[in-house]
Amino acid sequence: MSYQSVDKRVIRTKRMIRDALTELIQEKGFEGITVRDLTTKANINRGTFYLHYRDKYDLLEQSEAELIQGIQSFAKQLDPITGVTYHLRNEPLPFVVKLFEYLEEHADFIKVILGPKGDPAFQAKLKEVMRENMLEKLVKQLKTEKMLVPVDYFTSFFISAYLGVIQKWLENGMKQSPREMSVILSKMVFLGILDVVGIKDNLSM
């Protein structure tokens, strides 16, 4: 009925370790965490930890990999025609809306892992997934020689901008809905800075 571990005890133990990890990263950052800290907070025996994870880095990797996998699995279900169509219509990409929904759902962990005490490698992974699902198809359809800037700086610019807004949104306590955030982002992506700030009659000088 299952090639997976469905043993209630395993589920329970792993969940408690994951919860402890989230709390502890918040408290002291990942670096400062010891296996003893984790097992104490999780109320399990220290030996039990090693039954499931090689060390704390293994725990972190597995936790991150699950999140990335979660994103990729819903990304694949999305309309493959996306890409340029949405870009041209100045509409938020369905992927972006879904992404915010997903982030919201797993906010506890993601918030700390993307925060100042988190893991910069996870930022890189997330950027890569975003790039694949938001810009890859667009870039492939462009004659890059016509671009005003080198393509990899173009990509880095917008993906980092997205991630920065995501981090701010999480930090702010996710006051806006995923749809609202997608719209905000679209505006900034499609308009230049002067339009976004409503300049011309806006300046006080």
Place this chain on the structure above:
Amino acid sequence: MSYQSVDKRVIRTKRMIRDALTELIQEKGFEGITVRDLTTKANINRGTFYLHYRDKYDLLEQSEAELIQGIQSFAKQLDPITGVTYHLRNEPLPFVVKLFEYLEEHADFIKVILGPKGDPAFQAKLKEVMRENMLEKLVKQLKTEKMLVPVDYFTSFFISAYLGVIQKWLENGMKQSPREMSVILSKMVFLGILDVVGIKDNLSM
């Protein structure tokens, strides 16, 4: 003649520790580094380390603080009239050019500290400095109610975009000059995505 430590031995020891730190972060990331690693690589006695730093976190903080201070010191010397004037002229901010020059100068350390094995807290600090020197004055002159998006998302968007391009530039081996990078960034900031990619007659479909 000096309230500072100018003793040649201290200078030498600290420099060797800093160099070892840079190399070791590259090799295994900051987390994996032990004081023993540092002192072995630096060819000094382990006890000597503790004469200068409380622990490896103290070392990291001091190293980062020096960099931030370096940025702030040249920022203060710049023309205080900057701000909106340059933004309106679509010219690269002098601060940005200077910043790239500074990053280039300290690339060894900054490259790893901003990389996937680096310190996310340093990213946050750098963003803050950039915000103060690039957007603060602009934002103060705007009637924020006229903006199309919440001001803090606006700020996060562009500052993160800048940082993302900086990271890519470092990762790429700094092939472009500071001035070139400033121009590339200005283009992306002032034009929307469609203009930047040269769209309309650019799409192959």
Place this chain on the structure above:
DNA sequence: ACCGATAATGAACATAGTGTTGATTATTGA
């Protein structure tokens, strides 16, 4: 060139975390 000040060394220390083992108990799924 000297000499007092101080930086660096080397060895030892208690303390704490790591990852592993083997025996025992508790819980699970069928």
Place this chain on the structure above:
DNA sequence: TCAATAATCAACACTATGTTCATTATCGGT
């Protein structure tokens, strides 16, 4: 109910930490 296996507990050798103290080496100022 019971065989399988997860979790516990205690012990283990090993490594890193941060501190100490006596000793040696190097510095800066005269």
